[in-house]
Amino acid sequence: xxxxxxxxxxxxxxxxxxxxxxxxxxxxAISPQDFAxxxxxxxxxxxxxx
Amino acid sequence: xxxxIQIARAAIRAVGVLLLLATGAPAQDVARTDPLxxxxxxxxxxxxxxxxxxxxxxxxxxGSAETYAQGHIPGAIHSDYDKAGWxxxxxxxPYMLPGIAQLEKLIGELGIDETNDVVVVPAGVSAxxxxxxxxxxxxxxxxxxxxxxxxxxxxxxxxxxxxxxESGVNTLSPTIFEANLDRSLIAEAADVxxxxxxxxxxxxxxxxxxxxQGKVKADAAQxxGHIPGALNIDSTAFYDETINRLRPKAELAAVAARIPxxxxxxxxxxxxxxxxxxWFVLAELLGRKDVKVYYGSMVDWVSVPSRPVASSRTKxxxxxxxxxxxx
Amino acid sequence: xxxAATTTLAPATARRDWLFLTGAVLATALLVALVLxxxxxxxxxxxxxxxxxxxxxxxxxxxxTASWRRFLVHGEAGGLLVILLLIALTAVAVVPVAASWPHxxxxxxxxxxxxxxxxxxxxxxxxxxxxxxxGTLYTVGGGSGRMLIxxxxxxxxxxxxxxxxxxxxxxxxxxxxxxxxxxxxWGGLAVTLASIAAVALVIVVIARRRGxxxxxxxxxxxxxxxxxxxxxxxxFAGGHPWSVTFGYTVWGGKLAMLAGADLSQFEFxxxxxxxxxxxxxxxxxxxxxxxxxxxxxxxxxxxxxxPFAHRPWPPLRSLAAAxxxxxxMGWGARLGFGCNIGAFVGGVASGSLHGWIWFLAALxxxxxxxxxxxxxxxxxx
Numbered sequence: 001x002x003x004x005x006x007x008x009x010x011x012x013x014x015x016x017x018x019x020x021x022x023x024x025x026x027x028x029a030i031s032p033q034d035f036a037x038x039x040x041x042x043x044x045x046x047x048x049x050x
Numbered sequence: 051x052x053x054x055i056q057i058a059r060a061a062i063r064a065v066g067v068l069l070l071l072a073t074g075a076p077a078q079d080v081a082r083t084d085p086l087x088x089x090x091x092x093x094x095x096x097x098x099x100x101x102x103x104x105x106x107x108x109x110x111x112x113g114s115a116e117t118y119a120q121g122h123i124p125g126a127i128h129s130d131y132d133k134a135g136w137x138x139x140x141x142x143x144p145y146m147l148p149g150i151a152q153l154e155k156l157i158g159e160l161g162i163d164e165t166n167d168v169v170v171v172p173a174g175v176s177a178x179x180x181x182x183x184x185x186x187x188x189x190x191x192x193x194x195x196x197x198x199x200x201x202x203x204x205x206x207x208x209x210x211x212x213x214x215x216e217s218g219v220n221t222l223s224p225t226i227f228e229a230n231l232d233r234s235l236i237a238e239a240a241d242v243x244x245x246x247x248x249x250x251x252x253x254x255x256x257x258x259x260x261x262x263q264g265k266v267k268a269d270a271a272q273x274x275g276h277i278p279g280a281l282n283i284d285s286t287a288f289y290d291e292t293i294n295r296l297r298p299k300a301e302l303a304a305v306a307a308r309i310p311x312x313x314x315x316x317x318x319x320x321x322x323x324x325x326x327x328x329w330f331v332l333a334e335l336l337g338r339k340d341v342k343v344y345y346g347s348m349v350d351w352v353s354v355p356s357r358p359v360a361s362s363r364t365k366x367x368x369x370x371x372x373x374x375x376x377x
Numbered sequence: 378x379x380x381a382a383t384t385t386l387a388p389a390t391a392r393r394d395w396l397f398l399t400g401a402v403l404a405t406a407l408l409v410a411l412v413l414x415x416x417x418x419x420x421x422x423x424x425x426x427x428x429x430x431x432x433x434x435x436x437x438x439x440x441x442t443a444s445w446r447r448f449l450v451h452g453e454a455g456g457l458l459v460i461l462l463l464i465a466l467t468a469v470a471v472v473p474v475a476a477s478w479p480h481x482x483x484x485x486x487x488x489x490x491x492x493x494x495x496x497x498x499x500x501x502x503x504x505x506x507x508x509x510x511x512g513t514l515y516t517v518g519g520g521s522g523r524m525l526i527x528x529x530x531x532x533x534x535x536x537x538x539x540x541x542x543x544x545x546x547x548x549x550x551x552x553x554x555x556x557x558x559x560x561x562x563w564g565g566l567a568v569t570l571a572s573i574a575a576v577a578l579v580i581v582v583i584a585r586r587r588g589x590x591x592x593x594x595x596x597x598x599x600x601x602x603x604x605x606x607x608x609x610x611x612x613f614a615g616g617h618p619w620s621v622t623f624g625y626t627v628w629g630g631k632l633a634m635l636a637g638a639d640l641s642q643f644e645f646x647x648x649x650x651x652x653x654x655x656x657x658x659x660x661x662x663x664x665x666x667x668x669x670x671x672x673x674x675x676x677x678x679x680x681x682x683x684p685f686a687h688r689p690w691p692p693l694r695s696l697a698a699a700x701x702x703x704x705x706m707g708w709g710a711r712l713g714f715g716c717n718i719g720a721f722v723g724g725v726a727s728g729s730l731h732g733w734i735w736f737l738a739a740l741x742x743x744x745x746x747x748x749x750x751x752x753x754x755x756x757x758x
Binding site for chain 2: 021
């Protein structure tokens with residue numbers, strides 16, 4: 001069990017890092033307004049609220 | 051009084067043409083100058099009435115008013131491309147097209163009006179320096195000066211041809227210049243948004259590939275990358291730095307071949323300097339219709355955070371920059 | 378056997394598991410550093426708040442699943458009442474601020490078959506898995522191998538749910554009903570608190586009728602107070618109430634893309650929120666940040682006082698329940714617009730009617746799930 005967790009932990013952290021470091025950047029902070037129209041928290045557009 | 055001067059000029063020009071024709075000289079009508087002229091052509095037409103040789107050396111090419119004064123093409127006047135006001139800060143954004151009043155003052159104080167033939171003379175030392183000439187050319191055309199040319203090879207070519215240089219400073223008496231803005235050469239952000247939304251047109255990014263990819267950016271720009279959908283046609287690809295001339299027309303056409311043959315083109319870069327070269331090649335040399343310069347370029351485009359930007363930059367690039375190992 | 382029980386080792390001296398304690402703290406610190414380099418202090422706050430939530434949930438053994446089951450099977454309402462207290466405390470911040478401040482919003486969802494079916498299926502899954510969205514996080518952080526399986530299946534189910542959501546939404550339904558729309562920020566809060574009180578009253582009546590005790594552990598109440606404070610912090614840092622399951626959906630989406638799937642053909646992944654979340658770093662997604670913080674916080678808290686992940690694997694039947702439960706929760710949460718945290722607590726604390734409908738439908742699902750537990754060797758209470 002412990003070994004499973006060590007592996008999962010390391011793989012998980014590696015995956016997070018690689019996802020983050022390869023993700024696109026335009027060198028400026030992204031604001032929530034960039035996702036205008038999203039209905040928090042699932043991202044689905046609300047039927048009457050846009 | 052001004053009218054009388056114009057009539058006198060036209061009369062002298064007519065006499066000049068007759069004399070040229072009479073002497074059997076090549077029929078290069080001053081009234082129809084090519085966008086790009088050679089050193090030989092300029093030597094032959096140096097004293098043509100109405101011709102203004104505009105030396106634009108500035109810090110961008112390592113020159114200045116002093117280098118002009120030390121040696122310049124005979125009869126040339128000088129305007130510092132970087133400092134004289136060819137580009138202005140507007141809405142906090144640097145290097146933009148100046149307002150009409152400022153253009154009229156700048157051009158008029160040089161003694162240029164819409165009847166002159168202006169030959170823009172860059173230093174002739176690099177592709178970027180050629181861009182200064184292209185941007186000056188574009189600005190003059192936008193302001194309504196109809197007849198403009200660039201000296202291929204600039205001052206360096208004149209000197210290399212061992213042609214005589216003059217020292218000192220020439221000026222023309224200031225004139226009242228009324229700008230006649232040619233909007234067909236200007237693109238604004240709305241035009242770019244239209245192209246993105248409809249696909250009706252091509253965006254041409256004139257910057258070197260690292261800017262396009264988002265690896266580096268202009269200091270004044272707030273984001274890295276390019277306008278989505280743009281083609282990267284580096285302005286330096288049009289220029290042969292070994293001889294400091296633009297490439298032959300066939301090669302220019304080959305570089306530009308990636309652009310769809312028909313349809314509007316908007317050329318941009320960081321602040322409309324390099325993009326003026328792309329515009330010059332496409333519109334003035336290759337004869338393409340409907341080419342505009344988005345002079346605001348990336349610095350203007352990314353000043354509004356909601357506008358889309360495409361790039362291949364990653365957060366890893368950001369981390370490298372944070373630790374001083376990148377840009 | 379339920380995992381609500383803490384370690385049975387319980388010695389007088391704490392036996393710290395330094396490997397996992399430092400690992401969890403370092404991992405969190407690394408992620409905090411990355412988001413700070415990125416110029417996102419709010420994201421750093423979400424990681425740290427998540428870390429606190431993980432520790433709080435673990436130390437308090439704050440299980441929605443067990444509380445609901447105790448109420449449904451025995452009528453013991455103490456846990457459920459404390460959960461309602463948690464919601465009420467959170468509502469005090471969320472309802473007025475979401476209605477008045479720009480850049481802040483509540484958890485809102487339309488009322489239709491998607492909500493009801495999703496919540497019901499979630500309820501079934503929750504009782505098979507022995508944990509809900511948050512429960513999965515803190516038990517995984519706490520070292521449960523069984524819940525690792527639940528988490529994996531939750532992620533898979535989430536992606537399947539993302540494909541089902543648009544067609545289910547097209548079945549129709551009513552627009553969201555938000556208290557502050559009708560009664561203003563403070564009127565909306567009053568109505569929300571009144572609704573919570575009314576439901577609490579009904580629960581008390583049911584409990585009394587079944588002759589069951591109302592009391593609960595002090596640690597559960599203390600946990601609720603700490604969690605409420607942290608949840609309010611998450612709301613202010615993230616701009617919307619704490620959400621868990623969207624994070625799983627994003628993780629699943631990214632894994633699917635890595636495996637070569639083309640998600641762009643699915644409508645869900647064309648919506649602006651999911652589309653950006655898929656292409657951007659997962660450290661740009663608020664739910665992922667709190668989820669990761671929570672796992673590491675629970676891990677640190679667990680490793681602080683006992684050897685980590687020392688329990689043996691439960692029998693295969695139990696693992697099957699974990700897997701099936703996880704899948705049902707993943708799928709159900711996407712249709713139902715969240716889990717206990719996102720839809721129930723988030724929805725009710727936002728003054729959205731969908732929170733109560735979710736609650737009822739999920740309770741219904743729980744009764745079915747509880748009935749199925751013995752098939753997998755799980756106790757009925």
